[in-house]
Amino acid sequence: xxxxxxxxxxxxxxxxxxxxxxxxxxxxxxxNLQDDAxxxxxxxxxGSYRPxxxxxxxxxxxxxxxxxxxxxxxxxxxxxxxxFRDCAPEKAEALFGRINDEFASVLPRWNLWRILKxxxxxxxxxxxxxxxxxxxxxxxxENRVPKLHAKEAAWRMVTGPTLDALRPGLLIALGNxxxxxxxxxxxxxxxxxxxxxxxxxxxxSDGAKSALKRIACLRSA
Numbered sequence: 289x290x291x292x293x294x295x296x297x298x299x300x301x302x303x304x305x306x307x308x309x310x311x312x313x314x315x316x317x318x319x320n321l322q323d324d325a326x327x328x329x330x331x332x333x334x335g336s337y338r339p340x341x342x343x344x345x346x347x348x349x350x351x352x353x354x355x356x357x358x359x360x361x362x363x364x365x366x367x368x369x370x371x372f373r374d375c376a377p378e379k380a381e382a383l384f385g386r387i388n389d390e391f392a393s394v395l396p397r398w399n400l401w402r403i404l405k406x407x408x409x410x411x412x413x414x415x416x417x418x419x420x421x422x423x424x425x426x427x428x429x430e431n432r433v434p435k436l437h438a439k440e441a442a443w444r445m446v447t448g449p450t451l452d453a454l455r456p457g458l459l460i461a462l463g464n465x466x467x468x469x470x471x472x473x474x475x476x477x478x479x480x481x482x483x484x485x486x487x488x489x490x491x492x493s494d495g496a497k498s499a500l501k502r503i504a505c506l507r508s509a
Contacts, residue, residue, distance in 0.1 A: 295333060296384035298453055302330040302446045303373035307426050310441045316428040318352040324366045324427065325352065327373065330446055331421035332391040334414075339455035342411055342418045343478070344404065345447075347465040348434060352427035361394040392416070402489040403462060403496065410500040411458070412507045419454050423447050423469040433465050436472075443473045451476060458506065479506065 307326050308315065318325045329349045351362070358366075368390055372383040392415055395401055408415060424434040424442040434442070451459070451474070459478040461467035467482030474480065481503055484495040492500075 293381055295453065296381040297377065298450065299330055299333075299384055300372060300375075300377070300380045302425070302450065303328045303369065305445050309445065310424065310426065311434070311438050312441075314435065314437070316352075316432055316434065318356070318427050318429045319354055320356065321351070321358055321362075321427075323370075324358070324362065326426075327366055327369050328425045328446075329365075329369055329422060330425040330450065331419060332388050333419040333454070334388070334392070334416040336414075336416045337419050337454070340457040341454075342413060342458045342460060343451065343454055343456040344407065344418055344420045345459060345461045345466045345470055346400070346420070346422050347463060347469060348422050348424040348431075349427050350398075350400075350431055352429050352431045354430060361397065365390055365394060391420075399489040400462070403483060403485050403492065406492060406496075406500055407460060407462065407483050407503065410503040410507070411460075412504075419456070421447055421450060423466055423473075439469050440473065443469070448473070451478075458503075460503065481506075 305328065307328075368383065368387050372380065372387055375383055395404070395415070408418065424438055425446055428434055456478045459470060459474060459476070459480045461470045461480070461482040463485035464482065470480055470482065481499055483499040483503075484493050486493050
């Protein structure tokens, strides 16, 4: 499904929604790597994802810290995102596939993997079977949580329409910040769950363990 023509064009349409359309004049723009900060990462769709599957929801991309330095993964990933945003429609499908492949390759090297992998294990699925979205798909300064008006704008223009297209059966928020967005703004038919995160995803909290058990129960129900 990740290379379907309709889905690749939806994600390209998303990528062309400019930062100012979401944040307006009150923009928590990172002070470094601003070209990357103006580049959306709306999300990933695994090649085996199907409607009724699992969508994972984070709050927004990391990398907005004042001292953050571009990583080797960024050097590959962000030019792909920019090329996808700016390419002719007939090239969107191939570039969307490359973005999905690159995300799957680099994700295990990110802190996020420490909570995302146990979530996949609890659900009994592989990364290739799920989709992953950012509720607000732009970096923020010092990775601060976007304000409500930005969350609402991003949901209206990007996240909500994407969920409508993906039609998940289960929507899992990764972290309480994403969970708050999901609780406030999601009104679809999917079951929902929130897996709390810790600072740096350094350990799995008791709250996360409880959520993972509930997800495992959904699988066996």
